[in-house]
Amino acid sequence: MADNLVEINNLSFGYKNRLLHKGINMVFPRGKVVAIMGGSGSGKTTLLRLIGGQLVPTKGEVLVDGEIVHQQSREKLYQIRRKMGMLFQFGALFTDLSVYENVAFPLREHTNLPESMIRDFVMLKLNAVGLRGAYHLMPAELSGGMARRVALARAVALDPSIIMYDEPFAGLDPISMGVVCNLIRSLNDALGATSIVVTHDVHETFLFADYIYFVSEGVVVAEGTPDQLKKSKMPFVHQFVHGEMDGPVPFHYPAGDYRQEMLRVPAL
Amino acid sequence: MRRMNHFFQAIGHRMINGIWHLGAGGRLFFYVALYLLESIKRPRLIIKEVFATGVLSLLIVIVSAFFVGMVLGLQGYNTLQKYGSSEAIGVLVALSLVRELGPVVTALLFAGRAGTAITAEIGLMRATEQLSAMEMMAVSPIGRVLAPRFWAGTISMPILAVLFSMIGILGGYFVAVPVIGVDSGAFWSQMQANVDFQEDIINGVIKSVVFGVVCTMIALFEGYDAPPTAEGVSRATTRTVVYSSLAVLGLDFVLTSFMINV
Numbered sequence: 260m261a262d263n264l265v266e267i268n269n270l271s272f273g274y275k276n277r278l279l280h281k282g283i284n285m286v287f288p289r290g291k292v293v294a295i296m297g298g299s300g301s302g303k304t305t306l307l308r309l310i311g312g313q314l315v316p317t318k319g320e321v322l323v324d325g326e327i328v329h330q331q332s333r334e335k336l337y338q339i340r341r342k343m344g345m346l347f348q349f350g351a352l353f354t355d356l357s358v359y360e361n362v363a364f365p366l367r368e369h370t371n372l373p374e375s376m377i378r379d380f381v382m383l384k385l386n387a388v389g390l391r392g393a394y395h396l397m398p399a400e401l402s403g404g405m406a407r408r409v410a411l412a413r414a415v416a417l418d419p420s421i422i423m424y425d426e427p428f429a430g431l432d433p434i435s436m437g438v439v440c441n442l443i444r445s446l447n448d449a450l451g452a453t454s455i456v457v458t459h460d461v462h463e464t465f466l467f468a469d470y471i472y473f474v475s476e477g478v479v480v481a482e483g484t485p486d487q488l489k490k491s492k493m494p495f496v497h498q499f500v501h502g503e504m505d506g507p508v509p510f511h512y513p514a515g516d517y518r519q520e521m522l523r524v525p526a527l
Numbered sequence: 528m529r530r531m532n533h534f535f536q537a538i539g540h541r542m543i544n545g546i547w548h549l550g551a552g553g554r555l556f557f558y559v560a561l562y563l564l565e566s567i568k569r570p571r572l573i574i575k576e577v578f579a580t581g582v583l584s585l586l587i588v589i590v591s592a593f594f595v596g597m598v599l600g601l602q603g604y605n606t607l608q609k610y611g612s613s614e615a616i617g618v619l620v621a622l623s624l625v626r627e628l629g630p631v632v633t634a635l636l637f638a639g640r641a642g643t644a645i646t647a648e649i650g651l652m653r654a655t656e657q658l659s660a661m662e663m664m665a666v667s668p669i670g671r672v673l674a675p676r677f678w679a680g681t682i683s684m685p686i687l688a689v690l691f692s693m694i695g696i697l698g699g700y701f702v703a704v705p706v707i708g709v710d711s712g713a714f715w716s717q718m719q720a721n722v723d724f725q726e727d728i729i730n731g732v733i734k735s736v737v738f739g740v741v742c743t744m745i746a747l748f749e750g751y752d753a754p755p756t757a758e759g760v761s762r763a764t765t766r767t768v769v770y771s772s773l774a775v776l777g778l779d780f781v782l783t784s785f786m787i788n789v
Contacts, residue, residue, distance in 0.1 A: 313663070
């Protein structure tokens, strides 16, 4: 059994003429929580989709448990995906199903368990995220944080060995953020899973991650443990960790000369 | 010269786009067809969708049918009495409904009521990543979401069309017999004698099955293909109504020309 459950080797990916990733290498060891950080639009979510086999790389490969994801048949790909759980940015709960039915969904689709056992599993997972009492609610009745926790319960319903989180803290209040932060670590350790967290929330990530990759302009610009990165003198890491407005990542989108732009008489 | 170029470029772009959509729609139809047998093993999903597309369309179909039948009764009587054959009003109402108005108007109502709902729902499911979530759970959205809706549309449409014709005939009867005073016996007996089960009723049902397949498939494709934005979903919903209506009217002519031996 390989030490790394997921490996990304020399991966390049792009849309039309724009190359989003340029030869990325990453490893995700078993049992660890690894974070991928970077600014908005740096292709972090796309990396998760490449790991899940929803996108095909232009060059390079993604290995999950030793198998190249994009070379698998549909059936084999679905088998690989059964080992994965993914938390989408806004939960992606099925709006026509109740909280209970959302968590029961993967169990109903992939197992022939009797209703009594499904109920036990669902309640177990909902209890783990603190929402057992909300089992009867519909997604529209949940707050953003609650929806994220229900989605997390659904993502771990089949006890996956890989859990992927896409911006789990986006738009959450500090209390919900803390709850989700603890859940990521505790679920990972309880299930013995490997977690991949895509985020740009520095403070929370440094609390729970074992290893962090910084991605910018399609390449890994820095990597290391939270302690190593806190001490890093690299300009990008410094700018990102301290939230500085200008640095290697410019504040302004590339544009022409400001003075010339203001003096230009627009054609009517 | 440049304007000419732009003009021809725009035409070419539209044509390529149209052909691309036709191909993509055909490919999706093929994938849906692959999941049809598997999907029928889960009747609860289909029943749920039959309720959403068929049962919830009942009210609009029944009310419209009654009014269409009444208008047919009035117009028919107005014309037939000039020739002294007002008793034939039952035949006129029944044949108009069973052969043409039943399947066609039901399909148009279905496209407006159920087709738009299907497109908007699937489009929003895509926009809110529900379909991606399903994919990541190793569940095919085509098998779980699209195939049951396809069955539901195909099953619901002929039932709704038959109901439309029945209610329409009752509407025609209401205007012709109690209101105008045409003989009730003549109304029913002429209808019974002149409406053929095979040529009129079965052909009408065949039309409605074809319209059901086409309208549902257009609604599914437009929803599945919709850009994941508010504008994208709204445009897709509009396209569902426009394409379904055009397809129904065009196909009606084609089917009628095959069914009628001129």
